[in-house]
Amino acid sequence: MSSSRQIREFPSPAELALSLSQLLVHESRGKSNFSLGLSGGSLVQLLSRELPRTAGLNTEGWKVAMCDERLVAFTDSESTYGEYLRQLVPHGILSESQFITIDPSLSVEDAAADYTKKLREIFPGNDLPTFDMLILGLGPDGHTASLFPGHPLLQVTDQIVAPIHDSPKPPPQRITLTLPVINAAKTVVFVATGESKATVLKVSCLNSSTTLSFLKYLPGAWPRCSFISSRKISSVVAW
Numbered sequence: 001m002s003s004s005r006q007i008r009e010f011p012s013p014a015e016l017a018l019s020l021s022q023l024l025v026h027e028s029r030g031k032s033n034f035s036l037g038l039s040g041g042s043l044v045q046l047l048s049r050e051l052p053r054t055a056g057l058n059t060e061g062w063k064v065a066m067c068d069e070r071l072v073a074f075t076d077s078e079s080t081y082g083e084y085l086r087q088l089v090p091h092g093i094l095s096e097s098q099f100i101t102i103d104p105s106l107s108v109e110d111a112a113a114d115y116t117k118k119l120r121e122i123f124p125g126n127d128l129p130t131f132d133m134l135i136l137g138l139g140p141d142g143h144t145a146s147l148f149p150g151h152p153l154l155q156v157t158d159q160i161v162a163p164i165h166d167s168p169k170p171p172p173q174r175i176t177l178t179l180p181v182i183n184a185a186k187t188v189v190f191v192a193t194g195e196s197k198a199t200v201l202k203v204s205c206l207n208s209s210t211t212l213s214f215l216k217y218l219p220g221a222w223p224r225c226s227f228i229s230s231r232k233i234s235s236v237v238a239w
């Protein structure tokens with residue numbers, strides 16, 4: 001899985017979640033340390049439902065970061081970590097101490113600097129954090145993490161985490177992993193659930209020069225990218 005591009009299609013989000021959980025078992029098996037980046041949106045519920053009943057899952061060595069995070073209190077329903085805390089952690093699958101979280105009390109610049117420092121501690125000695133696996137979402141507008149089409153953050157190459165003040169999708173203040181980190185990850189999985197992803201996938205894959213295309217920014221990750229979808233996308237995606 002980690003070495004080749006794939007599209008995996010499932011008839012329902014439940015079946016997608018099952019496969020994603022099995023992939024996590026496979027990718028983390030035998031690793032005393034497993035670094036995982038998670039996204040928000042529908043992924044929180046998918047994983048929170050499926051991981052607790054996944055056979056063979058050993059999360060002991062897992063460190064879990066957010067691919068992006070909204071600068072709101074963890075108690076706010078907009079907080080991605082807060083949602084994992086409410087939906088996944090109570091199942092005993094992961095403990096709070098395994099998550100690398102932002103400090104939402106800081107300004108967005110300081111929160112990005114603080115998160116950078118925390119990631120550097122998890123990946124000591126590496127210029128770029130090399131996540132074992134990133135699970136990314138995909139917005140109908142073509143954004144992934146908090147990297148939005150046409151936004152200047154797509155040009156950032158000298159930071160591993162960037163602040164964003166003007167996210168087109170609310171809330172406006174967020175922090176995000178930057179493209180170099182996504183490109184350096186060992187396995188990158190895009191989870192594209194729902195009808196709204198078909199257009200962006202089609203446009204992105206058929207014409208990689210379009211502004212909408214997130215794929216043109218992922219030359220490093222592309223050979224290791226997978227798409228997991230709850231609908232048939234292979235018919236619209238040129239692979």
Ligand SMILES: O=C(O)[C@H](O)[C@@H](O)[C@H](O)[C@H](O)COP(=O)(O)O
Nearest residue numbers: 039040041042043137138139145
């Ligand atoms: O911070 C955010 O706004 C979300 O995390 C967002 O980036 C999400 O991952 C995608 O929009 C896909 O969301 P769905 O899977 O819910 O469609």
